[in-house]
Amino acid sequence: MKIEISEKSVRNEIARTVEWVSGQNLFACYQCGNCTAGCPVSFAMDLGPHQVIRYTLLGLVSEVLASNTPWICASCLQCTSRCPKGLDIARIMEALRTVVLRKKERLDHISIVDLTDDLIDRTPQIAFISGFRKFLS
Amino acid sequence: MGRVGVVFCLCERLGDSVDKKAEGIQETIEKEVDFNWLATHPGVCTKWGIDFLIKAVREQKLEGVVIACVAPKSVGPTLKKAIVRETNGTVLTRCIGLPVGNPEPSTQSETVETLKRSLDELRNEKSPQRAGPSIERAMVVGGGIAGMTAAIDLGNGGYETILVDRLPSIGGRMLQLSETFPTLDCAQCTLTPKTVETGQHPKIQLRTYCEVEKVEGKAGHFTVTLRRKAAYVDWEKCTGCGLCQEKCPQKTPSVFDRGVGLGKAIYTLSPQAVPNKPVINPETCRYLQEGKCRVCEKVCPVDAIDYEQKETFIREEVGAIVVATGFDLYPLSQIGEYGSGSIPDVVDGLAFERLLSASGPTTGEIRRPSDGRVPKEVVFIQCTASRDPDRYMPYCSRVCCMYTAKHAKLYKHKVPDGRAYVFYMDIRSTGKGYEEFIQQGMEEEGTCYLRGRVSRLFQDGEQIMVWGVDTLTAKRVEIAADMVVLATAIIPSEGAGILAQKLPGVETDVHGFFTEAHWKLYPVDTGTDGIYFAGCDQGAKDIADTVAQGSAAASKVQALFAQYRNETSPEAQGQR
Numbered sequence: 001m002k003i004e005i006s007e008k009s010v011r012n013e014i015a016r017t018v019e020w021v022s023g024q025n026l027f028a029c030y031q032c033g034n035c036t037a038g039c040p041v042s043f044a045m046d047l048g049p050h051q052v053i054r055y056t057l058l059g060l061v062s063e064v065l066a067s068n069t070p071w072i073c074a075s076c077l078q079c080t081s082r083c084p085k086g087l088d089i090a091r092i093m094e095a096l097r098t099v100v101l102r103k104k105e106r107l108d109h110i111s112i113v114d115l116t117d118d119l120i121d122r123t124p125q126i127a128f129i130s131g132f133r134k135f136l137s
Numbered sequence: 138m139g140r141v142g143v144v145f146c147l148c149e150r151l152g153d154s155v156d157k158k159a160e161g162i163q164e165t166i167e168k169e170v171d172f173n174w175l176a177t178h179p180g181v182c183t184k185w186g187i188d189f190l191i192k193a194v195r196e197q198k199l200e201g202v203v204i205a206c207v208a209p210k211s212v213g214p215t216l217k218k219a220i221v222r223e224t225n226g227t228v229l230t231r232c233i234g235l236p237v238g239n240p241e242p243s244t245q246s247e248t249v250e251t252l253k254r255s256l257d258e259l260r261n262e263k264s265p266q267r268a269g270p271s272i273e274r275a276m277v278v279g280g281g282i283a284g285m286t287a288a289i290d291l292g293n294g295g296y297e298t299i300l301v302d303r304l305p306s307i308g309g310r311m312l313q314l315s316e317t318f319p320t321l322d323c324a325q326c327t328l329t330p331k332t333v334e335t336g337q338h339p340k341i342q343l344r345t346y347c348e349v350e351k352v353e354g355k356a357g358h359f360t361v362t363l364r365r366k367a368a369y370v371d372w373e374k375c376t377g378c379g380l381c382q383e384k385c386p387q388k389t390p391s392v393f394d395r396g397v398g399l400g401k402a403i404y405t406l407s408p409q410a411v412p413n414k415p416v417i418n419p420e421t422c423r424y425l426q427e428g429k430c431r432v433c434e435k436v437c438p439v440d441a442i443d444y445e446q447k448e449t450f451i452r453e454e455v456g457a458i459v460v461a462t463g464f465d466l467y468p469l470s471q472i473g474e475y476g477s478g479s480i481p482d483v484v485d486g487l488a489f490e491r492l493l494s495a496s497g498p499t500t501g502e503i504r505r506p507s508d509g510r511v512p513k514e515v516v517f518i519q520c521t522a523s524r525d526p527d528r529y530m531p532y533c534s535r536v537c538c539m540y541t542a543k544h545a546k547l548y549k550h551k552v553p554d555g556r557a558y559v560f561y562m563d564i565r566s567t568g569k570g571y572e573e574f575i576q577q578g579m580e581e582e583g584t585c586y587l588r589g590r591v592s593r594l595f596q597d598g599e600q601i602m603v604w605g606v607d608t609l610t611a612k613r614v615e616i617a618a619d620m621v622v623l624a625t626a627i628i629p630s631e632g633a634g635i636l637a638q639k640l641p642g643v644e645t646d647v648h649g650f651f652t653e654a655h656w657k658l659y660p661v662d663t664g665t666d667g668i669y670f671a672g673c674d675q676g677a678k679d680i681a682d683t684v685a686q687g688s689a690a691a692s693k694v695q696a697l698f699a700q701y702r703n704e705t706s707p708e709a710q711g712q713r
Binding site for chain 1: 513514555556558576579580583584585587588607609610612613614615616617
């Protein structure tokens, strides 16, 4: 696939929103891949966290927003603690989720009615609260 | 010569079959080579190895000795010095190389041949006594930052120094730069004090607009013939008022401005030129080409213009020579995939320096050479013609990562709504403060780094289409750029190879860079005593390293003079 890069695509509106919400400078990323290497769930992601940063920066927005990466992210902060540039990658993932969830149409990533009684019994309430906050529009 | 000996150093670096190999080679040597004494030692470079050598030399009454070991370039000088010291310079030495590992029989016979040659040389060499103390004057060839540093150091040391440059004034490449990494100091502000100091130094004699014609002699006594090109201006009369340059009607693309600006036929390189005396370019001067004009002659208030001036030859006697001839950039015309230099808005790094420079053709504004428009999207391509062993130069040019980051940064300062893209393969920022400089460019200036090479670029209407790749996203990238800056490879300056041929015993590598006597231990020494080099003529390097080499070369020259001064000093004999 070929992409056209210009002043409009690099650090476009979505990228700037992500930077604003997360408070992180995407240009600071080395692309060293430490975040992806250490991520306990990156095996299940379409794009590694470092790729998500790169795609967002270059303006490949539709691919980033369609990827499962921010939703697989468990916010365990492994990436944040190991980033050599001190980027809070978990915050970038949170910002990407926010960008998707705050669109006009509802884009819930879990369905409450589908939760089984067994799961409800076994799960602590705090997990539901943070889960709803993380996954619901 | 009397008795000569051969010592084989059989250290563990030779490989597993040291003994067997020694046996084999010894047999051949005993059969084929004419010598008086043969021995082996497990490590001649050690203290007991040297003691062994000296004892043997005394007991066997040797007058010459050939040492064969795996590292002749680094071990040789040390052994030579030790033997000279202990024998008052009466014993000559040669150090030859042995192949590491298990050599083929052919390399063994090569070793035997080298040994024979060395023994012949020893027998033919004259007494090591020198003719007398060195002429305590030095010549520095090349008036760039390396040459100026060497000349100033030598001058401060009290030695008369002749500084030669083929251009009309000193300053070299640094004069073309705008600001320098990693501090963004103005290059002129760094350089001008140095050029002025050089020009006013009581011990430094400038010989600008001169080229080295012939070099004869050896360390301590070189005779150099310089060719002073015809300037068509009598510098004795000229006051440097600049009226001739102002009135000269001929404007052609300036070599100094890398073609992005126009220059007059009578010119100085900069308003701060040292010496501030103009020359006429005979290839562009209307009078010298077409026989009409003579405007400069009419306006000159002191009648300094002399169209009949001829080149002259000057002979200088010096004790040592420092060669600092600097670099050129790989010519754009030979890079086909990037337009062969035919696209006006595709320029090289030095041309962009001229655009950035406050004293440049645009007084520091970034304007495209084609239409003078301010470019909003500028693509920088690193490793152009570098790191490309197949087609261009295999080596890394060392400064491009840094100066490209600097270009992008300065561009962003001057065009805040513009965007700079940098195509890179790796970022090599190894100097002090360099990595921080690169990171600051990315984070704070928003320079967009794309990891990959550009396969081709071409004119598309008013823009230049850049076809590259970003291997980090594994996507092909297309950018419609307003301007493209190529960080082309650093190559030795034109004529460096011809100069090397004129210097006795000085060699160049396949790319034309001067070869040092030892990669690590003698980095500014040539193969010949008394000739040293500094700066980019030895290989690509930045200003800080260049200045360090300039000072290093100057200190070598001073050590040489000091050692020659006391002829009876045994140390002087083993000088390197």
